[in-house]
Amino acid sequence: MGYQGADQMRFFSEMSERQISAREFFSSVLIDAIERNFGFKKILISYFDTQGKFLSWVNWNGVMPDSVDHPYRKFVANDIVRHVIHQEAVVDQLTYFNVIPRLYKSTDVIGAIDYEHSGYVRFLEENFQQHYSVTMAFGINAYIQVAFFKTLDAGDFSNEEIELLNRIYVYVANSYKNFKKHEQIRIVSNIQNEIISSGERAYLVTDDFMHIMSSNDLAQEYLKDILGTTIAEQISSSKPCNWLPFLLGSENDSSAANRVQTRIIKNYIFKIYTYDQSYSNGIVDTYHWITISQKGDDKAVDYSGVKLPLTQAEQKVATLMYNGLTYQAIADELVISYHTVKKHIQNIYIKCGVNSRFQLYKWFEDKEREGAKK
Template sequence: MMGNENANQMNFFSEMSEYQITAREFFSTVLLDSLYRNFGFNDILISYFDTHGNFLSWTNRSGALLDYEGHPYRRFMENDVVRYRIYIEAVRDHLTYFNVEPRLYKATDVIGEKDYENSPYVRFLEENFRKHYSVTLAFGINAYIQAAFFKSREDGDFTEQEIEELKEIYVYVANSYKNFKKYEQAKIIANIQSEIIASGEKAFLVTDDFTHVMSYNKTAQQYLADILGEAMVEHIDSSTPCSWLPFLLGGEEDVQAEDRVQTRVIKNYIFKIYTYDQTYSNGIIDRYHWITISKKKEQSASVSPVPKSISANGESLLTHAEQRVAELMCQGLTYKAIADELVVSYHTVKKHVQNIYSKCGINSRYELYKWMEDQAQE
């Protein structure tokens, strides 16, 4: 028996390792099929929420169902005490995709056996899935992904042995998901870094939306040490929220529209904050920030005299395509996102950027942003 369990575990890890290399999303029907093949659990529903607890969609082995006005969950969501408990505790514990400690919620424990039979929760399970009992596993940022394992009334509630098995499955899934996120984030960060370097910025850091510093360079570390002190920045860990990052990003009152670049000036340093959204078919959006840092005096010394938007012969300095690329750059879009928006190749965007920098006498996004501001004021 133990040998079979070990074999199932190894098969699951092997399948998920191969899957994560090409997968666009981890929690999908592929995962459900693997759980069925290796552990025998067939009745599973994956539900997706945003990081504020709002419902987005759900998936079972039959496929996905995005939220819409008549979605079955809409009529029930206000009475979903299991989900409410999961969300409150996830926020309290700062749950992220790095967590591998089992987080299981047996419905009869959350609601109480005395009230369970007459609860809206049971009616919801019976009406939509013909099931009676559930254990929900919570994953991701603020538990924005939950996998509910179902059983029928005839099969009875989950036993202690089954709960222990689900705890082991949680660890298998959580570790696979963590590896998937690390692999995915490495690709995202590499793309962002190459673009930052190509733009000529000297100091940068990349963060997620939950104050984890995912990447930074030495110049940025030196600038941050000058602002915050050496002790504050010498221990940057991508798996631990950064206590001083909210100070740099600012509060809600500092946040501009999502498609605009945020600018903050702290101790003679200029911070330009861009956003990068990784979107998924289930409705989830993982947001990253890439932040460039420059000294005010460096900018004033390095910026060439700003040319006019109109050339000597009365024509526009930038072509229509270059003007559109410049506008999208100032909105914080990456080269790849600009290429997708304009339906052109990545290399075409890079060529446009080279031409823009050359014509405008600039060397970075920040200088382009200032140049565009100047043109708007003329």
């Protein structure tokens, strides 16, 4: 398979543009770019969640979400290549920032002696009319894998092709890393703006791999009081924070999925909100924004009664806020503008006599308790 230096430069240029403008990075557009510049015609992109559950795939025939009839359903338990990829990614704590090639040649994973009679080959032949594969692993716990196929007649991947695939991996991985950086800067900025607008004074923003993406000085002061002065050294956007899992709680905590979580540690109240970034392939990247307040900060606020009745629209917005949605998520849910949401929230704060989301949350809790007593 021949290739020119100009093709590589054109591909790199396309990826550089894509890392800034793309809504989703791994898609049929990437498949087309690889084929156009390097000649690989049979490519499959598979998507999983961070726990390894299959979500969907896209190839030269289009997109195929998971379903009862999906062909991968019957094979997933026996997919030794995927099993090895996922297991090694978990051990290595693979994230979107890895740029070191992670290539898995199917004949190396399974072994040349057993390969021809393996279930893996039968699966490739039955579903893609292909015989050999090399799979690239990307993202958190390898939740995205890009497989390149060849037929039996074309033969297994040569050393020259593996060398080219290594270079393609580096191009794609660097562009994906920059794409995630751009995306996370945008997401964190939106969350910060909302926190500031809500009147909260101390906050953290984290991703779903236990990195602290943003925090302010007051939050760090509170954390030092709780966890000691060395806490500042653990606040990092590139290294997992070992105390965050304790704060965020279990992934199986059903309350985390549909309402604000509350943690009280020492004299501090932590309110944990969830921000989900969803993609058409089924992947959901979860971010958390955490506000911290000292007990007693809200004593000056009178939560007794609504001063003015909330309109139906304001009630919907208030309920979604109580469930932890961000301003933008509320706008998307109600199909209204971000600025309309902000206006509704300003009115809600005035009518309920509160100054922040935390105070509104407590106001709702007080109302629920009053209702339960009646």
